[in-house]
Amino acid sequence: MDIPRDVCYQKELDIKLSRSYGPGRYDLVYEHKGVDYPIGYVRWTEQRNMQAFLDLLAAGRLDIAGIITHRFPFGQAENAYDLLASGHRERGSRVPLGILFEYDTAQDRLAPLTRKTYTAATRSGPQKDLHEIGIGFIGAGGFARRSLLPALLKRRNVRLVGLATASGISAKSSADRFDFIYCTGDYKQILDDPNVNVVFIATRHNLHARLAAEALQSGKAVFVEKPLALNEEQLEQVLQSRRSAEGMHGAPILMVGFNRRFAPFSRRLKEHFVEVAEPLMVHYRVNGGFIPKGHWTQDADQGGGRILGEVCHFVDWIQFLVGSQPVQVSARALPDGGVYQSDNVVVTIAYANGSVGTILYSANGDKSVGKERAEVMGGGRTGFLNDFRELVLAAKGHKASYRARLAQDKGHAAEMRSFVDAIQDNKPAPIPLVELIATTRVTFSIMKSLREKKPIDVPCWSYS
Numbered sequence: 001m002d003i004p005r006d007v008c009y010q011k012e013l014d015i016k017l018s019r020s021y022g023p024g025r026y027d028l029v030y031e032h033k034g035v036d037y038p039i040g041y042v043r044w045t046e047q048r049n050m051q052a053f054l055d056l057l058a059a060g061r062l063d064i065a066g067i068i069t070h071r072f073p074f075g076q077a078e079n080a081y082d083l084l085a086s087g088h089r090e091r092g093s094r095v096p097l098g099i100l101f102e103y104d105t106a107q108d109r110l111a112p113l114t115r116k117t118y119t120a121a122t123r124s125g126p127q128k129d130l131h132e133i134g135i136g137f138i139g140a141g142g143f144a145r146r147s148l149l150p151a152l153l154k155r156r157n158v159r160l161v162g163l164a165t166a167s168g169i170s171a172k173s174s175a176d177r178f179d180f181i182y183c184t185g186d187y188k189q190i191l192d193d194p195n196v197n198v199v200f201i202a203t204r205h206n207l208h209a210r211l212a213a214e215a216l217q218s219g220k221a222v223f224v225e226k227p228l229a230l231n232e233e234q235l236e237q238v239l240q241s242r243r244s245a246e247g248m249h250g251a252p253i254l255m256v257g258f259n260r261r262f263a264p265f266s267r268r269l270k271e272h273f274v275e276v277a278e279p280l281m282v283h284y285r286v287n288g289g290f291i292p293k294g295h296w297t298q299d300a301d302q303g304g305g306r307i308l309g310e311v312c313h314f315v316d317w318i319q320f321l322v323g324s325q326p327v328q329v330s331a332r333a334l335p336d337g338g339v340y341q342s343d344n345v346v347v348t349i350a351y352a353n354g355s356v357g358t359i360l361y362s363a364n365g366d367k368s369v370g371k372e373r374a375e376v377m378g379g380g381r382t383g384f385l386n387d388f389r390e391l392v393l394a395a396k397g398h399k400a401s402y403r404a405r406l407a408q409d410k411g412h413a414a415e416m417r418s419f420v421d422a423i424q425d426n427k428p429a430p431i432p433l434v435e436l437i438a439t440t441r442v443t444f445s446i447m448k449s450l451r452e453k454k455p456i457d458v459p460c461w462s463y464s
Contacts, residue, residue, distance in 0.1 A: 067098040132157040136190035139203035140174040151416040209234035213241035221253040230304040261320040263411035265391040276379030279354035287365040316439040324353035329445040330455040
């Protein structure tokens with residue numbers, strides 16, 4: 001809501017309207033997309049209420065001085081809360097109705113976030129290592145803070161340079177926590193920084209393709225969280241940028257956060273079938289759990305839904321395991337009555353080498369059961385992977401079981417290690433580009449198969 005700053009001032013007071021729940025609250029279409037309710041149906045929405053208040057304030061028709069009972073310098077804010085907590089039991093004291101914090105603009109004003117000077121001495125001693133890579137982050141949500149950044153901090157010769165988020169407070173907090181050199185609210189500062197040669201994109205899904213395309217055009221290597229794109233147009237935007245960057249910068253690495261293929265148990269399972277000459281049968285069951293349709297991941301424009309945003313993980317994992325290009329997809333979902341957003345789905349994928357993979361993705365299961373279980377069979381061999389905690393391998397009448405050293409290892413640390421090593425040692429991308437494109441197009445084909453209720457051929461892709 002863009003409200004002119006000057007209308008918020010009257011008699012040297014900075015007035016902030018407290019808006020409670022009302023029409024528009026928690027409505028993604030209203031709050032994030034700017035689609036207003038017709039005034040003939042809803043007179044007082046969140047924004048109209050705020051606008052009316054500010055209009056009265058600016059016209060001098062609203063006098064709030066009479067309700068201000070106490071004033072505190074901002075530096076004594078704790079005293080104000082002590083007053084409220086005391087229950088106003090002191091004799092002769094006024095009951096606090098309106099408490100005003102007074103700011104000394106010369107002392108209390110927050111200094112704007114400024115860019116720190118980049119020096120080779122920062123965090124790595126006086127001499128910068130020739131193999132050191134400078135990393136810029138765009139977006140720092142919960143997943144980035146829990147998984148990506150801690151894994152990166154364990155890598156040698158990695159410098160966290162700049163962090164850009166939509167919120168200045170969030171940027172400053174994360175920058176301090178992970179020791180970034182600077183933070184900013186403008187992502188282009190990351191793309192334009194010559195000390196950043198790797199860009200991580202961990203924003204909401206609808207921004208992935210555009211930001212990845214811009215980062216590639218600027219000559220940076222890119223790690224983008226899944227999904228790479230939400231539609232063919234976005235995917236083509238990324239590919240065009242990479243083609244363009246190849247001519248100018250020598251094909252910077254593009255990586256998508258498909259971490260499961262890097263898990264130790266995934267690698268061990270693939271090795272178990274490496275000598276099998278016949279096609280494999282793979283089944284991946286996912287107990288995904290319910291997510292309400294009002295959540296941003298379920299929004300078609302922001303998140304793309306769970307097939308594009310999460311099922312892509314399991315599409316990539318099966319492709320990694322069978323080692324072949326997908327050629328056809330068939331999908332069927334339970335009728336949901338508008339509750340599950342087609343989140344209960346069975347997908348069958350046929351591969352060029354004859355292998356077949358199925359994904360059973362469920363949103364209506366019980367949480368007490370593990371989330372993921374994969375079963376693989378072929379050439380007289382069998383493998384079971386339970387939630388990346390347990391691996392069972394069987395062949396020639398013998399069975400061996402393995403337990404993860406940690407509670408669960410989905411491959412985030414190994415993924416970061418492979419990505420960083422590829423950049424530092426000038427190696428090929430850890431996931432071939434053709435596989436990234438295939439996985440993305442399979443998810444598009446799943447959506448199309450659900451709409452058209454028929455098998456869909458997956459278009460072949462060649463780099464040209």
